[in-house]
Structures are given as C-alpha cells and as structure tokens.
Amino acid sequence: MPVPDAEQSRSAPGEARIEDALADPVVAAVRDTGGYGGAVYLRSRDRRSLVLCVMSGVPRSLLKPWWRIPVSGALPMCEAFRSGETQYLPDDRATMLRFPQFTAALPYSFAHAYQPVRVGGETVGVLAVLHSSTRDPAGEAEVREGLRGAGREMEERLAGYARGLPGRTDADAVAYGIEYDDQPVSVRLPAPRAEAVSVGMVEWDLAGGRWTGDDDALELLGVSREDFGGTLAAVEERVSPDDLYELRAARRDAEETGQVRGRHFRVLDESQDDSETVHYRPVELWGHVVRTGTSDRLLVGALVDVAGGVTAAEAAERLPDGLFSLDQDGRVIYANRRCQDLLGCDLERLLGHHPWRVLTWLRDPAYEDRYRAAMLTQQPVSYLVRDPDGVWLGFVLYPGVHGLTGRVFRTAAPAGAEPGRPVTSSSEPSAPPTGLVTTARAGALYHVVQMASVLTESVTVRDVCRAVSEQLLPAFGAQEVALYTVRDGRMYLLWEDGYPQHFLDPFEGVPLDADLPGVHALTARLPLFFESPDELVGAYPRLALDPMTSWAFLPLIASGHAIGSCILGWDAPHRFTAEERSALTALAGLAAQAMERARLYDAESAVARGLQEGLLPHRLPVIDRLRITARYLPGTKGMDIGGDWYDVIRTGRGVALVIGDVEGHSVGAAAVMGQLRSAVHAFAASGRPPQEVIMHTNQLLAELETDVFATCCYIELDPATGRALAVRAGHPPPLLRHPDGSAEPLELPGGVLLGVQPDADYPVTELTLEPGSVLALYTDGLIEVPGSDIAIGIETVRTCLAVSRTDSMEELADRMLGAARRAEDRPDDVALLLTAYDPADTD
Secondary structure, three states: OOOOOHHHHOOOOOOOOHHHHHHHHHHHHHHHOOOOEEEEEEEOOOOOEEEEEEEEOOOOHHHHHHOEEEOOOOOHHHHHHHHOOOEEEOOHHHHHHHOHHHHHHOOOOOEEEEEEEEEOOEEEEEEEEEEOOOOOOOOHHHHHHHHHHHHHHHHHHHHHHHHOOOOOOOOOOOOOOOOOOOOOEEOOOOOOOOOOOOEEEEEEEOOOOEEEEOHHHHHHHOOOOOOOOOEHHHHHOOEOHHHHHHHHHHHHHHHHHOEEEEEEEEEEOOOOOOOOOOOEEEEEEEEEEEOOOOOOOEEEEEEEEOOOHHHHHHHHHHOOOEEEEEEOOOOEEEEOHHHHHHHOOOHHHHEOOOHHHHOHHHOOHHHHHHHHHHHHHOOOEEEEEEOOOOOEEEEEEEEEOOEEEEEEEEOOOOOOOOOOOOEEOOOOOOOOOOOOOOOOOOOHHHHHHHHHHHHHOOOOHHHHHHHHHHHHHHHHOOOEEEEEEEEOOEEEEEEEEOOOOOOOHHHOOEEOOOOOHHHHHHHHOOOEEEOOHHHHHHHOOOOOOOOOOEEEEEEEEEOOEEEEEEEEEEOOOOOOOHHHHHHHHHHHHHHHHHHHHHHHHHHHHHHHHHHHHHHOOOOOOOOOOEEEEEEEEOOOOOOOOOEEEEEEEEEOOEEEEEEEEEOOOOHHHHHHHHHHHHHHHHHHHOOOOHHHHHHHHHHHHHHHOOOOOEEEEEEEEOOOOOEEEEEEEEOOOOEEEOOOOOEEEOOOOOEOOEOOOOOOOOOOEEEEOOOOEEEEEEOHHHOOOOOOOHHHHHHHHHHHHHHOOOOOHHHHHHHHHHHHOOHHHOOOOEEEEEEEEOOOOOO
C-alpha cells in the first residue's frame, strides 16, 4: 500500500538529511534510560508546529495523530518546547494531572520524559523517551541524565548538519535550517543477534544421479570434498534412515512439478562431542528444474539449515493453544494451525493484515485498542471475545519493542462477562480476567478534545478565531485558514492566516446566493473537500485560485443556525481520509458553537463596557502646577466588567486624587462603583476633610447592603505647597518617585475595606511632595500576577517608575502598563492615576 506523500521524505543521492543526525542519539537515549521507545520532534518551517522527525521502538502508525502538533498544544512535548524545561511523567496519574487531554487520547499507563533540543541557545525541537511504568521502571534521575547526554550529542550533530547546508553564510544563526515538514522516519532498535542460517547451493542430475554442491552444502552434509562421492547414494549415506523417503520424494516432486518446495530431512551431525549417540541436523531442500546443454533434468537449488526457525515453528504447531505474531504495526506475520482453526481463517488471508480488519467479529475498536495498550505499556494484555458461533475465546498479548506475540484459546465465559472487556496485567493470568480498561480511539479524538478545551477558554470572537487558526493549521498540516461570518445575508471575513495579501478582498460581503464553495458549504450545510486544483476548478470554473493545491470548506452551524464558513488550504496534494473528514466536520461544529457564544459575549460586553466607561470621568480637570493623566484598561479574561474607578476632584483646600476598586466583576459591581464615585465626589466637593470623606463613604456602602466590599486611596493635595493628606482603605500602597529618580511605595497606615465595618476609623497621613515628584495611584490589576507574590508586581512597577522619563505623563503611563503585564494576558481591570507635582508649571 503506498504511503501518501512519501516522495516528500526522499532526497537526492548523497544529500545530507537531518534525520541522519538524529537517529543514533535517539537510539542511545532509549538505551541509556532503559526505555522501549524514543522520538524527536522538530519545529516546522512556519514555526506553528512540532513535527515528528525520527522515532524508534514505537510503530509510526501508533503515533500518527501526533506526527504534527500545534506548538501551543496542551501536550508534554509542546510544554517542553515552550518552557525549555525537561518534562518527566512517571505514570498515567501524573500525566492526567498535568496533561488531561493527552491522557484522554492515550489512556494507557506508561512513563515518558521530554528534553528540549537546543542549537546555538535556540530551542529547535524536543527529544522524547518512553518507558514501562511497572516493568523495571527507571528512576527520574537516571532518565534525566540519559536525556541530557543524548541532547548534547544531538545538539552537536544538528549544529554540524546546519553548518553543511548549501547556501549557508557565516552570518546565519547556528540553528539556521533546523526545521522539518516531512513524514517521520523510523529507526529500528537493536535486536538480539540471531544465529545465522547456513545455505548451500546444490545441483542434482535427476537422470544420472550425480550431486554437486559448494563448500557450504557439503558442510551441511558433514563431508569433505575429498570424501564426498558426488552421487545420490553418497547423499543418502548422510541422511537419517527415517527420512530417506523425503529425499526420494524430492526427486519425484522435481520430475512431476519441476520444483522442490522445502522437503525436510535430517542429516548426520558429527560436530557434537558425543561418540555414543548419533546426532542429526534438520535441513530443507529447495530448488527448480532447469535445462542445460548436457541435461534437461537438472535440479538447481539450495540446502538450508533449519535447526532454528522451522524447529520453533514445529514446536508451536504442537501446542494446544493458538499462537500468532504481529509486527510493530499490528500486522500478522505468523499464526500456527491451531490459531487458524480457532479464528476460522487460513494463514493466507491473515498474513500481512491487521486481524481486526480481516475478521469482522474483531472490528470493534476495543480490540484494536488492546494492541495499542500492549505496545504502549509494554505489559501483557488479556481479554475475552465471543466468536460468530458463540464460542468464547481468550486472548493474551505479549508485547516487545519489535512486535507482539499472542495466544488464543477456548474458555468458558465467566459470570457477567461481555465481549471487549479487557484487562492489563503484569503476568499471564491463570484464567482470562474480565476487568475493564478504558477503551479509546487515538487519532481524531485528541484533536477534538484539544480544540474543545481551548475553545472553552476562548471568550471573544477574536479569541475563538485565534484558537481555531492555532489548532487546525498545525494539527492537519494546512497552510492557510479563513473564517467567515454571516451578517445581513452576506459573508464577511473574521480572520485569515496564510493568504496572499488582498487575495480575499473580492470575496468580502458576497451574498449567500454566490457561486462559491464557501457559500455552498454553508447553505447546503455539508463540508466540501477538494484534493486537487482540477477538482476545484471542475466544480467552480470561474473561481480564482490561490497557490494551494487542496482545500476543505467547512460549514459553521450552531444550534441549527448558520454562523459562517471555515476554509482550509494545503500547499501540497492532500488526501482526506474518512477519519480526517469526520474530525474536521466535528471541529467545525465546535468552532461554530464557540463562535456563537463569543458573538453574544462581545455584544453584551460592548453594552457593559459602555456603561462602565460612562461612569468614569470623561476628562480630567486642568490643575495649575500639576500634570495629571489616567488610564483604564478592561481585563481580557472573564465574561463580566469590573468596578475600578479613578477621579480628580477640586476641593476648597486643593485637589483630591482618588482611586478605588469594587470587589467582583459584574454589572452590579459597576453600578456600586458609580454610586461610590458619586458619593466620594459629593463629600469631597462639600469641603469635608479626607478621613470624613472615607468614613462617610464606608457608611454609605454598608447601608446599601450590596454584599460587596471596596478599596480606596484618597489623597488631598495642595498644589501651592506640595502638602498632602492621605487616607487608605484596604488599597495597594501608592508609589512616589522623588526628584532624584528614586521611587518607593508609601506604606500608609490604613483602615479596613469599605463596607466591612460601618463605624471603622481611617487614619490620616501627612505627606510633602517635593517639586519634580510623581505620585502613582493604581488598582491591583496592575500588580497582580497569578502564581506570584504581589510584592513582586509592586517592585516591577516601582522599578519602571524609577527608570522612566517623566517629561511626558502619557508616555510614562503607557510604559508602566506595559512593564506590569502584556495586555492579552491581563486577568483583571486596571486603573492608573499619575500626578506630577511641578510648582513652576502654570498650565
């Protein structure tokens, strides 16, 4: 059966190949860590994917769903690549805790470890090793040391490969050219050395009875050339009397059929040091009759030493149980006669095929999964099957790195036993066990689980589009994706990646009756697949083509509503298997549901954000001797809005700088924020001192009975003197930058959160700002980093304030936001109020 796109993996004679630099280190890593399999992933050319380059000890077919995976995927090899740290997972429990999606697709217990591969300080791939988690498990320290050694050797070899690439210049980075986009290459692990089979060439003149043989043939007969008479009688002297008939029958076969096929007989073996016992060695005769100038009845053939293989096969035939052997990919390479009888299938039909493909009653995915379980755990697996005649058969599979040996036997069905209820055990059971091991179909399942997980965390339409692009392109090896949505009966582009610039412009706003595959896929609600440009042009003659050669047009349907279309393109001929078509269709359904949910969120969020922004100051007052600026950024995580606010209020004694944060993220929190801001503004404008402003605001919040709390920092500043009075209610400390460039947090004594104790007191702290000072008030969204101490966030912002220029408050505010956290990862809302005190400034 031809392998799709196999030509991509071939190179010109003598051309250096990257897998040649990886093969020996992979085998060494498996050997040095006591594993049974290994693999190397390298980054793809577009850097979106990790591509399986070399594997050893594990069948290529078993890992096919993971030949190409997204760099952003929730898989241990992806995590090792992104973090640059070794990942060690000793069993299925550890894997489930850290990478549940990986376990969902491969629910087997095995140990695995992953080592980043670096070249010139740049991570270019990942080395993986697999171990049995129960049979002679390796220690973590041993595994890590073996991986490090193999990683160092791999780095040296890859660097040498990169330096030898054509067209390379001295200016190129060391890691230049370390990338991969072909199919994986299998490297066989060393197998125990088998005893060589001796073969000797013979010629037998059937008419005259003359025999001739080369030195190997005479050695098998146990005679020297000087002592051999060269006749049939001389050969018969070396053959066991019990087997003379077989030798003579070989002559009859040759005369009647023109060939001899494996006639078996024994010859004297005088190499044994035992003069009292006669020893014999089994051999076989193979050959065919040819015509020569001197005889038209000359048998030309070979005498084969079969002391090992055939004897073992004969032993297997004597057993009462059926025995069979599968290669690494699960195809039958041997089955004894008893196995053929029990399965009701002859050897000719079984050889070279998966048994679950030949026998219809074994086609349940549960049985193929037992093979996967045995090969990945390297532990025996047993299970029960009921054949079409109602007979219960027990199967036991014994795995090894080069294949699998199986035993099958008749058995009585235990009480309550059902077909396909297998169990994994560490030794052969005395009776077929019936415990259940979870059955899973690796392959498309992983992509569906991974996409569902990522889309669950996607909030906005842009999040969904990015997730679909980052998952579908690398998972299926596509190079371009376009996502369209329906609005007012027309199609509009939401997201594209990989298309030539302006190529999609003519398709913007096309109606739903346009003769286009993306439109037809949506209106017909059926996916369309085209494996070549000829197919696509044949269906749509007027369609302008991009440089791709295969396409998938997927409808996005959610809850019966047409959402839009997803278009994927491949730059090489691509064959869509039935499994891949089903997976893409399912993934499009998941994307459509996430898209619909995200559209509702975006609409609701726009209304909520408008409400929140309406509650904040539209502009800040201009105050002599002060330069003031503010920032408000909504959080990117979560479905609701927050209660952060800031304000600048003129008072009878100067100006009040206020910042606060209402607990929670909801429209209710924003409404409370609006009430508190109005209250603070009213109390401050009435001329009340700072402590009374906060005390009355606290009492008001308690009286509202909203079950939410708030923090606040209130500083009243006299611009003429620089004197200030500060009150803090559970809020993070403000930051003060001195004229000399040093900066510090102001650890102001404060009171409890607003709304906790109606009669709480709030102490006042006196401050004096020097000319050239900058005061920074902020909410906790600026300094909080999940999994990190809040003090680290404060120190990060303080450092930025200290080292940044202060001639522009706008630039300073932007720098402080940027230093604290990337906007796309910000989990909470952020409010920031900056005030520069400059008595010389009269603007």
